[in-house]
Amino acid sequence: MxxxxxxxxxxxxxxxxxxxxxxxxxxxxxxxxxxxxxxxxxxxxxxxxxxxxxxxxxxxxxxxxxPLFMTGALFAILMEKANYAKSISHFITEKLGKNKAILSIVLSGALLTYGGVSLFVVAFITYPIARTLFKEADIPKRLIPGCIALGSFTFTMTAAPGSPEIQNVIPMKYFGTDAFAAPLIGIIASLLMLGLGMFYLTNQAKKAKLNGEGYGNHTEKESNEISIEKLPNIFISVLPILIIFASNLFFSKIYYALVDGTYLENFNTTLSNVSGTWSVIISIVIADLFLVITNYKKIKNLK
Known part of the structure; x- marks a missing residue:
C-alpha cells in the first residue's frame, strides 16, 4: 500500500x-x-x-x-505541412456552421486523432479555428480547451476501435490483442464519453448565455493562416487517415492471422504480443510514404 x-x-x-x-x-x-x-x-x-x-x-x-512515437510524429508533421489537417478541420466546421461550434471542434479533433495525428499537434491546429468560431457564435473562450480535449484526449485516444494512438497500443503487448479489440465495448465507451462531454460543454455554454457571458474581450495575436481556397481537397486530405485504418485492419485481422509466428520463440516473445503494435507501425509508415510521395514538392524542408 x-x-x-x-x-x-x-x-x-x-x-x-x-x-x-x-x-x-x-x-x-x-x-x-x-x-x-x-x-x-x-x-x-x-x-x-x-x-x-x-x-x-x-x-x-x-x-x-x-518506432511508434517516431513514425507517429512524422505523420503529424507531414499532415500539418501538407495542410491536410487544416483542410479536414475547416471542412467539418464549414459544414456544421457556427451554430454547432462546439460540436465542430470536437469532431475535428476526434477525426484527426483517430487518424493518427498526435493530439498535441491537433490542439495547435484546431485552436485558431475554434477561436474564430467561438467569437462568431459568442461562446466563452474559456470553453475552447474543453472542446479540444473532448475531441482529442478522450474516446479517440483510448476507446475507439482501431485508434493508432499510443494509449490504445500499449495494452496490446500485455493482453495479446490488436487495435480493434473489444469493438462493442469500445464503441459504447466512446459514445458515453462523447455524449456526456457534449452535454456538459453545451450546458455550460447555455448557462453562460443566460448569464450574459459572451466570448469576452481578448487581445489575440493574429496567426498566419493559409487561405481556405488554397487548402487541399477534403477527399485527398482524409486519404492518409483511411490508409492507416485500412492497413491496420488488414495486418491485424488478415495478414498476421495467417503468419506462422513460432520463429518468435527465439526472440522470447509471441506473435500475439507484437502483431498489434507491428500492424500500427506498418500502417503509419505506409501513410507517411504516401504523404511524402504526393507532397514532396510542397514540403520544401523535408529533412
Missing part, C-alpha cells in the same frame, strides 16, 4: 513539474530516485532498484514504442 501511494505521489510530482515547464527526461529519473529513497530507504538496494528495475523498465518501454 505504501509503495502504491508513493507511485501516485511521484506521478503527481512529475505532472506538476511538466506543467511548470521542466523536461520529463530530466525530472522522471530524479523523481524515481526520490521515490525509491522514500519507499525503500537507503539500505534497501537503492542503486540496484534504480539501475536494474527502473532503468530496465524504461529501456524496455523505449525498445517497444520508440
Amino acid at each position: 505504501f509503495s502504491i501511494i508513493g507511485l501516485i505521489l511521484s506521478l503527481g510530482l512529475i505532472m506538476l513539474l511538466a506543467y511548470k515547464g521542466y523536461s520529463t527526461i530530466i525530472t522522471a529519473p530524479i523523481v524515481a530516485l526520490l521515490t525509491l529513497i522514500v519507499t525503500t530507504g537507503f539500505d534497501s538496494h537503492l542503486m540496484a532498484n534504480y539501475t536494474e528495475v527502473y532503468m530496465s523498465g524504461f529501456a524496455n518501454f523505449v525498445k517497444s514504442y520508440f
Whole structure:
C-alpha cells in the first residue's frame, strides 16, 4: 500500500513539474530516485532498484514504442505541412456552421486523432479555428480547451476501435490483442464519453448565455493562416487517415492471422504480443510514404 501511494505521489510530482515547464527526461529519473529513497530507504538496494528495475523498465518501454512515437510524429508533421489537417478541420466546421461550434471542434479533433495525428499537434491546429468560431457564435473562450480535449484526449485516444494512438497500443503487448479489440465495448465507451462531454460543454455554454457571458474581450495575436481556397481537397486530405485504418485492419485481422509466428520463440516473445503494435507501425509508415510521395514538392524542408 505504501509503495502504491508513493507511485501516485511521484506521478503527481512529475505532472506538476511538466506543467511548470521542466523536461520529463530530466525530472522522471530524479523523481524515481526520490521515490525509491522514500519507499525503500537507503539500505534497501537503492542503486540496484534504480539501475536494474527502473532503468530496465524504461529501456524496455523505449525498445517497444520508440518506432511508434517516431513514425507517429512524422505523420503529424507531414499532415500539418501538407495542410491536410487544416483542410479536414475547416471542412467539418464549414459544414456544421457556427451554430454547432462546439460540436465542430470536437469532431475535428476526434477525426484527426483517430487518424493518427498526435493530439498535441491537433490542439495547435484546431485552436485558431475554434477561436474564430467561438467569437462568431459568442461562446466563452474559456470553453475552447474543453472542446479540444473532448475531441482529442478522450474516446479517440483510448476507446475507439482501431485508434493508432499510443494509449490504445500499449495494452496490446500485455493482453495479446490488436487495435480493434473489444469493438462493442469500445464503441459504447466512446459514445458515453462523447455524449456526456457534449452535454456538459453545451450546458455550460447555455448557462453562460443566460448569464450574459459572451466570448469576452481578448487581445489575440493574429496567426498566419493559409487561405481556405488554397487548402487541399477534403477527399485527398482524409486519404492518409483511411490508409492507416485500412492497413491496420488488414495486418491485424488478415495478414498476421495467417503468419506462422513460432520463429518468435527465439526472440522470447509471441506473435500475439507484437502483431498489434507491428500492424500500427506498418500502417503509419505506409501513410507517411504516401504523404511524402504526393507532397514532396510542397514540403520544401523535408529533412
